[in-house]
Amino acid sequence: MTDRIATSAPFVPLRLDGRPLAHKAALVFIGTLFLAASSYIEVPLVPVPVNMQTYAVLIVGALAGWRLGAITVIAWLAEAFVGFPVLSGGAGGAVHFVGPTAGYMFGFPLVAASAGWLAEQGWTRKIVPAFFGLLLAQAICFVPGALWLATFTGLEKAIALGVTPFIVGAVLKAALAVCTLVVAKQARRVTIRLRPHHLLCMLTYVGKGYTDAFCTNFDAITARLGGGEEILVVAGPDDVCAPVETLEGHHCHEASIVARDAEAAASVANLLGIPASEGARLTLDAARLTALRTAFQARTIRTACADCEWSALCDGIADAGYPDIRLTASV
Numbered sequence: 001m002t003d004r005i006a007t008s009a010p011f012v013p014l015r016l017d018g019r020p021l022a023h024k025a026a027l028v029f030i031g032t033l034f035l036a037a038s039s040y041i042e043v044p045l046v047p048v049p050v051n052m053q054t055y056a057v058l059i060v061g062a063l064a065g066w067r068l069g070a071i072t073v074i075a076w077l078a079e080a081f082v083g084f085p086v087l088s089g090g091a092g093g094a095v096h097f098v099g100p101t102a103g104y105m106f107g108f109p110l111v112a113a114s115a116g117w118l119a120e121q122g123w124t125r126k127i128v129p130a131f132f133g134l135l136l137a138q139a140i141c142f143v144p145g146a147l148w149l150a151t152f153t154g155l156e157k158a159i160a161l162g163v164t165p166f167i168v169g170a171v172l173k174a175a176l177a178v179c180t181l182v183v184a185k186q187a188r189r190v191t192i193r194l195r196p197h198h199l200l201c202m203l204t205y206v207g208k209g210y211t212d213a214f215c216t217n218f219d220a221i222t223a224r225l226g227g228g229e230e231i232l233v234v235a236g237p238d239d240v241c242a243p244v245e246t247l248e249g250h251h252c253h254e255a256s257i258v259a260r261d262a263e264a265a266a267s268v269a270n271l272l273g274i275p276a277s278e279g280a281r282l283t284l285d286a287a288r289l290t291a292l293r294t295a296f297q298a299r300t301i302r303t304a305c306a307d308c309e310w311s312a313l314c315d316g317i318a319d320a321g322y323p324d325i326r327l328t329a330s331v
């Protein structure tokens with residue numbers, strides 16, 4: 001029996017590692033619209049009203065990851081700097097980057113990056129760590145905010161005016177961000193459908209396959225998997241099979257391939273210590289992929305591969321240390 005491992009999987013559904021630059025640019029643009037719209041929303045809290053800017057910064061970071069999250073916030077601030085009315089109350093212009101509240105804006109990219117980093121470490125999978133993590137990330141902007149404000153008012157007054165009144169709002173915004181992530185997780189529950197033996201095939205996939213359409217589709221799937229998208233394990237033909245499933249003579253429905261799935265499900269479940277049969281849901285991170293590839297190379301999870309026509313290719317790729325593989329986890 002092989003060693004088991006258990007890891008905390010991240011939830012970063014809008015991280016677009018491996019996707020075209022145009023997709024990332026589109027996400028950044030949409031993110032800046034979201035940040036601008038949130039800046040217009042003011043909530044009448046006591047002792048001071050708060051707007052939803054920081055909530056939006058948290059969400060952008062948590063959903064897009066630390067790099068894309070921070071880039072989106074910086075793009076939004078750039079829009080504000082050149083004069084677009086994207087700040088609170090429709091404000092915009094360079095003057096806002098030298099005024100008393102500029103320090104908070106300088107802290108926003110750090111807030112998004114922190115929220116994104118925590119999400120990539122799996123903190124936003126569960127409600128309690130998500131709440132405290134996002135509260136902590138949000139608190140980061142109080143540091144440059146208060147220090148900058150202190151140059152106008154002195155530190156004591158800066159804390160009294162620029163930190164204390166906003167603590168209640170910060171707690172509520174962290175809670176709202178967690179609720180948003182819970183809803184997002186529910187919306188993303190069914191994502192990539194994989195039959196069990198493709199949990200092995202993806203390990204050695206190097207862009208070779210039955211047809212060009214098969215490879216194009218598999219490339220897209222590996223990019224999504226590498227980004228942490230959830231897998232739903234299915235019986236029979238799956239999202240990888242889709243381009244070839246109906247081709248004449250193809251084996252997607254054959255009993256021998258179904259038996260291969262059963263072997264693979266048992267091997268993967270035994271290794272990772274998680275269910276891997278029909279109906280199981282899992283995500284891949286670097287630790288899980290490393291464990292799978294190590295075991296694959298050692299031939300301890302290869303009973304499913306008996307009689308597979310691709311076996312020699314997969315052996316060679318594994319034995320060579322997995323050069324040119326398409327599936328890499330970004331966390």
Ligand code: SF4
Nearest residue numbers: 201305308310311314
């Ligand atoms: S040998 Fe066949 S079943 Fe095994 S990983 Fe390679 S392609 Fe998949």
